[in-house]
Amino acid sequence: xxxxxxxxxxxxxxxxxxxxxxxxxxxxxxxxxxxxxxxxxxxxxxxxxxxxxxxxxxxxxxxxxxxxxxxxxxxxxxxxxxxxxxxxxxxxxxxxxxxxxxxxxxxxxxxxxxxxxxxxxxxxxxxxxxxxxxxxxxxxxxxxxxxxxxxxxxxxxxxxxxxxxxxxxxxxxxxxxxxxxxxxxxxxxxxxxxxxxxxxxxxxxxxxxxxxxxxxxxxxxxxxxxxxxxxxxxxxxxxxxxxxxxxxxxxxxxxxxxxxxxxxxxxxxxxxxxxxxxxxxxxxxxxxxxxxxxxxxxxxxxxxxxxxxxxxxxxxxxxxxxxxxxxxxxxxxxxxxxxxxxxxxxxxxxxxxxxxxxxxxxxxxxxxxxxxxxxxxxxxxxxxxxxxxxxxxxxxxxxxxxxxxxxxxxxxxxxxxxxxxxxxxxxxxxxxxxxxxxxxxxxxxxxxxxxxxxxxxxxxxxxxxxxxxxxxxxxxxxxxxxxxxxxxxxxxxxxxxxxxxxxxxxxxxxxxxxxxxxxxxxxxxxxxxxxxxxxxxxxxxxxxxxxxxxxxxxxxxxx
Amino acid sequence: xxxxxxxxxxxxxxxxxxxxxxxxxxxxxxxxxxxxxxxxxxxxxxxxxxxxxxxxxxxxxxxxxxxxxxxxxxxxxxxxxxxxxxxxxxxxxxxxxxxxxxxxxxxxxxxxxxxxxxxxxxxxxxxxxxxxxxxxxxxxxxxxxxxxxxxxxxxxxxxxxxxxxxxxxxxxxxxxxxxxxxxxxxxxxxxxxxxxxxxxxxxxxxxxxxxxxxxxxxxxxxxxxxxxxxxxxxxxxxxxxxxxxxxxxxxxxxxxxxxxxxxxxxxxxxxxxxxxxxxxxxxxxxxxxxxxxxxxxxxxxxxxxxxxxxxxxxxxxxxxxxxxxxxxxxxxxxxxxxxxxxxxxxx
Numbered sequence: 001x002x003x004x005x006x007x008x009x010x011x012x013x014x015x016x017x018x019x020x021x022x023x024x025x026x027x028x029x030x031x032x033x034x035x036x037x038x039x040x041x042x043x044x045x046x047x048x049x050x051x052x053x054x055x056x057x058x059x060x061x062x063x064x065x066x067x068x069x070x071x072x073x074x075x076x077x078x079x080x081x082x083x084x085x086x087x088x089x090x091x092x093x094x095x096x097x098x099x100x101x102x103x104x105x106x107x108x109x110x111x112x113x114x115x116x117x118x119x120x121x122x123x124x125x126x127x128x129x130x131x132x133x134x135x136x137x138x139x140x141x142x143x144x145x146x147x148x149x150x151x152x153x154x155x156x157x158x159x160x161x162x163x164x165x166x167x168x169x170x171x172x173x174x175x176x177x178x179x180x181x182x183x184x185x186x187x188x189x190x191x192x193x194x195x196x197x198x199x200x201x202x203x204x205x206x207x208x209x210x211x212x213x214x215x216x217x218x219x220x221x222x223x224x225x226x227x228x229x230x231x232x233x234x235x236x237x238x239x240x241x242x243x244x245x246x247x248x249x250x251x252x253x254x255x256x257x258x259x260x261x262x263x264x265x266x267x268x269x270x271x272x273x274x275x276x277x278x279x280x281x282x283x284x285x286x287x288x289x290x291x292x293x294x295x296x297x298x299x300x301x302x303x304x305x306x307x308x309x310x311x312x313x314x315x316x317x318x319x320x321x322x323x324x325x326x327x328x329x330x331x332x333x334x335x336x337x338x339x340x341x342x343x344x345x346x347x348x349x350x351x352x353x354x355x356x357x358x359x360x361x362x363x364x365x366x367x368x369x370x371x372x373x374x375x376x377x378x379x380x381x382x383x384x385x386x387x388x389x390x391x392x393x394x395x396x397x398x399x400x401x402x403x404x405x406x407x408x409x410x411x412x413x414x415x416x417x418x419x420x421x422x423x424x425x426x427x428x429x430x431x432x433x434x435x436x437x438x439x440x441x442x443x444x445x446x447x448x449x450x451x452x453x454x455x456x457x458x459x460x461x462x463x464x465x466x467x468x469x470x471x472x473x474x475x476x477x478x479x480x481x482x483x484x485x486x487x488x489x490x491x492x493x494x495x496x497x498x499x500x501x502x503x504x505x506x507x508x509x510x511x512x513x514x515x516x517x518x519x520x521x522x523x524x525x526x527x528x529x530x531x532x533x534x535x536x537x538x539x540x541x542x543x544x545x546x547x548x549x550x551x552x553x554x555x556x557x558x559x
Numbered sequence: 560x561x562x563x564x565x566x567x568x569x570x571x572x573x574x575x576x577x578x579x580x581x582x583x584x585x586x587x588x589x590x591x592x593x594x595x596x597x598x599x600x601x602x603x604x605x606x607x608x609x610x611x612x613x614x615x616x617x618x619x620x621x622x623x624x625x626x627x628x629x630x631x632x633x634x635x636x637x638x639x640x641x642x643x644x645x646x647x648x649x650x651x652x653x654x655x656x657x658x659x660x661x662x663x664x665x666x667x668x669x670x671x672x673x674x675x676x677x678x679x680x681x682x683x684x685x686x687x688x689x690x691x692x693x694x695x696x697x698x699x700x701x702x703x704x705x706x707x708x709x710x711x712x713x714x715x716x717x718x719x720x721x722x723x724x725x726x727x728x729x730x731x732x733x734x735x736x737x738x739x740x741x742x743x744x745x746x747x748x749x750x751x752x753x754x755x756x757x758x759x760x761x762x763x764x765x766x767x768x769x770x771x772x773x774x775x776x777x778x779x780x781x782x783x784x785x786x787x788x789x790x791x792x793x794x795x796x797x798x799x800x801x802x803x804x805x806x807x808x809x810x811x812x813x814x815x816x817x818x819x820x821x822x823x824x825x826x827x828x829x830x831x832x833x834x835x836x837x838x839x840x841x842x843x844x845x846x847x848x849x850x851x852x853x854x855x856x857x858x859x860x861x862x863x864x865x866x867x868x869x870x871x872x873x874x875x876x877x878x879x880x881x882x883x884x885x886x887x888x889x890x891x892x893x894x895x896x897x898x899x900x901x902x903x904x905x906x
Contacts, residue, residue: 072783072882152780158757159740159782164700249758255741256759290639295652298661320743320778321754322735322761325683329676336668340661346626347660353633357647360638368634375626379619386615386671388608388678391751392597395743395778461595461747463778466786473774474594550646558651 031115032530033100036122038426040097041419043126044090048412050133051085052493054078056486059450063483065471075467076150077169081132083153084173087269088180089129091407094415095276096121096187099215101426103191105521105528106209108200108537113193121186128180135172149173152465154266154317155236157247157258162240171240178233181226188222191215200520202539206300207559209519209542210293213300214279217307221268221275224311229265232258256321263314271310273407275303277374277414278345281367284421285349287517288364289356292555295348296542302341302348309338319390328387335385342378346371361515362436366417369444373409377402380455395465398458404451416443416496423500424514428526429507431499439495446488453478453485518543595747595774601794602749603730603766604682611678618667682751684732684764691732691764692724698735698742698755698777700884701784702846702859712807713834715846716859718792721800722770735761740782746775746792754779767794776860783882789860803853810837811849812904820901827888829898835905845885851905858883870899 018026027035058078061070070078100118104111112118135148149169151160160170195216199208208216236258238244245251247258286293293299315323315331349371358364380402384390393399416439423431457478462469469475513522520537521528523545541547541555593599600606637647687693695706696718706713720731735744737757744763745752753763777788795803813821824830825839832845840848851857855864858880862868872879874895875887890898 072786076780076783076785150783156741156779159780164740164782249756252758254758255756289637290647292649292651294650295657298652298657320752321756322759324685325679328683329679332675332679333672336672339668340664343664344657344661348657350626350629350633351656353630353637355647355650356633356637357639357643357645358634358637368630371630372627375623375630379623382619382671383612383615386611386675388675388682388751389612389615391682391753392605392608392612392747394752395780459597461597461745461775463743463745463776465780466776468786470789472594474596553649555649558649 031111031119033104033111033115033118034426034528034530036118037097037099037101040093040100040122040125043129044092044094044097047085047089047093047129049493051082051090052490054082054085056490058082059483059486061467062469062479064480065469065473065476067468070467072467073150076152076465077148079465080149080152080155080173084132084149084177085129086407087153087273088177089125089132091273091411092180092184093125095218095273096125096184098276098280098415098418098422099191099218100187102422102521103194103212103215104198105524105532106212106519107195107198107203108520108533108539109194109198110532112190113198114190117186118190121183121190124183124186125180128176128178128183131179132172132176135169135176139167139169139172154262155258156262157236157239157253157255158249160236160240160258161248163248163250171237174233174237174240178230178237181230181233184222185226185230188219188226191219192223195219200537200539206297207539207542210282210296210299210303211279211519214275214282214303217303218272218275218279221272221307221310225265225268225272228261229269232261232265235261256318259318259321260314263317266317267314268310270403270406271306273411274374275306277370277411278303280414280418280421281349281370283519284363284367284417285352287421287515288359288361288367289353290359291352291356292543292546293348294351294354295344296559298344299348302344305341306338309334309341313338316385316390319387320394332385332387336382339378339382339385346375346378361420362431362433362440363417363421363515365437365440366413366420369440370410370413370417373405373413373447377405377410380405393458395463396458397454397462397464400464401451401454401458404454408451409447413443413447416440421515422521423503424510425521425526425528427504427507428510429503430510430514431503431507435495435499435502439492439499442488442492442495446485446490446492449485449488450482451485453481457482513545516549518546518549520544523548593772593774595776597747599748601767601769601771601773603768604750604764605748606768607678607682608751611675614674615671618671622667682764684762687732687762688730688764690724690727691730692720693732693734694718694720695734695736696744696755696763698737698739698744698781698788699844700739700782701777701788701880703744703788703790704738704846707804707807710804710808712804712836712849713847714807714850715854716789716791716856717854718790719800719803720765720767720792720794721797722767722794723797726797728766728768730764730766733763733765735763741779742777742781742788743779744775744790745778746773746790748773749775749792752778770794770796774860784880787859787861787880787883789856791856791860806853806906807850811835812906813837814901814904817897817901817904820897820899823890823894823897824901827890829888832885848902848905851902853906866899866903869902870895873898873902 061067061075139147147169151165151170158164195212235246239246239248245253247253247255249255282293313331313335316335319328384402420431420436457475460474462475510526512525524533541559543555547554600609697704703716705718723729735753735755737755742755743752744755750763750765753761771794773792775790777785830840830842832842834841834843834847836849857864857868857872861880876883876885877887
């Protein structure tokens with residue numbers, strides 16, 4: 001391996017440690033994309049623990065039929081908060097955080113285009129999340145009705161109208177999401193501008209790392225999908241606080257309108273969450289297979305087409321709504337269509353592994369787990385797109401199983417892959433491989449045990465969002481298995497927490513490039529200095545460090 | 560990574576074991592509810608859905624097997640050998656291969672689309688099929704109202720339908736309406752679900768092929784007691800159905816031996832919400848009680864309709880179904896006994 005030019009900054013950090021308050025001030029007042037990235041991901045992981053705790057309580061309640069651990073109201077609050085938390089306060093901040101940190105590094109820029117807008121976005125997200133959780137204390141208002149919202153994460157009207165949801169819990173839900181969605185929109189715009197205008201010399205669009213491509217499309221989707229959500233939230237707020245009737249059927253409003261507006265956001269949102277997962281594994285798989293990504297141009301084309309098609313599939317959440325057969329058929333078609341570019345991506349990743357020399361370090365282990373889980377989640381997605389089958393299992397546990405395979409087996413596994421991959425870059429310390437592998441296997445087994453049986457209970461007629469069920473329905477075994485799986489997953493997460501804690505204190509030094517990787521972030525120190533690169537990098541291919549390490553056989557000869 | 564391969568093959572095994580689930584569940588002779596499984600269809604639309612589902616599962620299963628096998632093979636075959644730290648040969652892509660795995664999925668998806676579209680148009684009727692029996696279903700928080708306009712009565716929570724009319728198999732055409740929020744009518748053995756949406760009229764069609772009792776429940780989250788908004792559908796032989804209809808059409812029994820309970824019922828605010836035909840009780844907000852004892856369940860299926868459960872319910876419904884719309888009427892134990900003995904006569 002060739003030694004790389006390093007900025008000479010690493011010294012001086014240990015020698016002087018600023019007092020606690022000024023370090024805090026530095027974090028709070030920062031507009032540095034790396035600090036904000038770390039703050040995003042850390043906050044996301046804390047919310048992940050909270051959301052996981054909520055899920056654990058639900059699985060405890062559902063472990064046996066007729067359980068009375070939780071009251072119906074508490075259970076309904078838990079699944080609402082769990083869903084809202086995982087989508088808006090875990091998925092979104094982590095993907096924005098990773099993009100914040102690594103998009104500028106991968107394109108050889110010093111920061112995002114609008115650093116202070118970036119900080120503003122983070123604080124909007126954080127306070128939006130805190131506002132949502134403050135509902136547990138503040139939402140009772142004068143009515144003494146309810147605390148946290150209990151309307152489900154997609155909050156179908158008219159259940160959210162004042163008639164059916166008294167007190168202020170739904171108002172907190174609306175305001176929390178409204179505030180944090182503005183943060184996401186701001187960061188989306190920021191990412192687009194950065195990627196389009198701040199790439200280093202030589203980096204044409206088709207020489208960008210795939211992570212940058214995927215985050216570009218992701219940011220565009222955020223910019224298109226989030227405003228309808230914000231608009232719908234404002235309309236709902238008008239309904240609740242000012243007596244408007246947008247979604248109130250008793251006043252001539254439409255319950256279907258909410259579903260259209262929500263899912264016009266909601267389905268692109270699913271792709272907003274999964275494209276970053278694609279991004280992380282598209283970076284990790286080639287490095288650990290020691291092979292260039294297979295079919296880069298097709299990967300880019302697939303990404304762009306997923307972005308396009310994802311804007312036209314939202315009605316597949318509404319197949320049971322009683323729309324006309326023609327509407328259902330058309331949206332079934334568009335949903336099937338999106339399976340094609342997604343399939344291409346799967347094939348290209350496996351094509352990258354084929355003929356490689358695969359190193360199963362923890363990031364690769366999680367990426368492989370992602371491939372397997374996402375394969376299952378993708379195929380159950382094709383099944384759900386089939387309207388007649390969807391009529392049976394829509395809103396059942398089959399759907400719960402399906403989207404957890406996509407968002408947990410897909411997104412969360414890839415997030416862990418990304419954390420194991422980039423933690424050394426961010427902190428300068430390696431995470432323990434041994435603990436990492438234990439975590440992977442616990443999580444992998446626990447995950448499948450929890451969410452696999454849900455497909456079965458769904459096909460056996462178990463609807464989602466029920467706080468209890470009768471013993472005679474044939475669902476006991478599957479629910480018990482799901483609940484046992486949760487215990488194994490908790491063990492996995494504890495291993496992760498211990499691993500991070502231990503590595504921060506006494507981890508092995510990482511050096512600039514522990515994985516022998518190829519993108520620009522590995523050419524600077526770990527952690528990178530505030531200015532990222534000592535001099536602006538110049539690239540000639542998609543893998544600038546490959547070119548450096550293999551001057552006899554550089555990439556640009558083949559691209 | 561042999562263990563990864565092992566786990567993957569376990570997953571594969573689980574997927575292949577799926578057909579085992581399709582075995583019919585035992586039909587319970589004593590009327591106890593069997594599992595509401597989509598694998599035991601007892602109605603034409605449910606059967607059509609299952610048929611097309613097998614086709615989709617077959618194709619998806621094949622894709623899964625091929626992809627999983629490819630992955631496992633790569634994982635096993637292309638692990639880095641110990642001591643080998645050279646780079647793999649760099650392959651940047653291959654147009655013919657990439658073209659192949661763009662076109663083949665496109666063809667598969669196209670076939671899936673055509674087959675499913677045919678089933679959609681077979682099942683989804685916007686107007687009633689000829690000779691169908693029409694029933695209106697109204698979703699309430701958290702119970703079901705069943706309105707038989709042709710026969711002229713309203714009942715709750717238990718849908719009764721005939722297997723045949725005049726000896727011929729008959730489609731049942733349900734009109735779905737909601738009184739408050741969105742619900743969803745789902746009895747997997749009879750048909751797929753259709754949402755029950757306020758200010759919107761939806762339809763659902765089923766055509767039973769076997770007598771029996773089928774269970775289902777509301778499938779769209781509708782508030783506190785969503786979990787206990789259960790559905791029972793009883794498919795009768797023709798003559799049994801006609802007898803049931805004749806009984807439902809009659810006004811409530813007026814048994815003088817329970818006059819005190821009857822008077823108590825009619826004097827309290829029970830009558831604001833409940834209807835008992837033939838009395839002044841004329842409410843429509845809650846289930847019609849005219850023939851309460853002809854139903855096997857109370858509280859929309861939350862418990863069996865036994866005298867003990869009924870007493871508890873009348874004393875305080877919140878014990879059985881916390882959060883439901885019926886409050887405790889604060890009756891004394893004697894009053895509860897009186898009211899329940901009256902209700903028990905409403906055959």
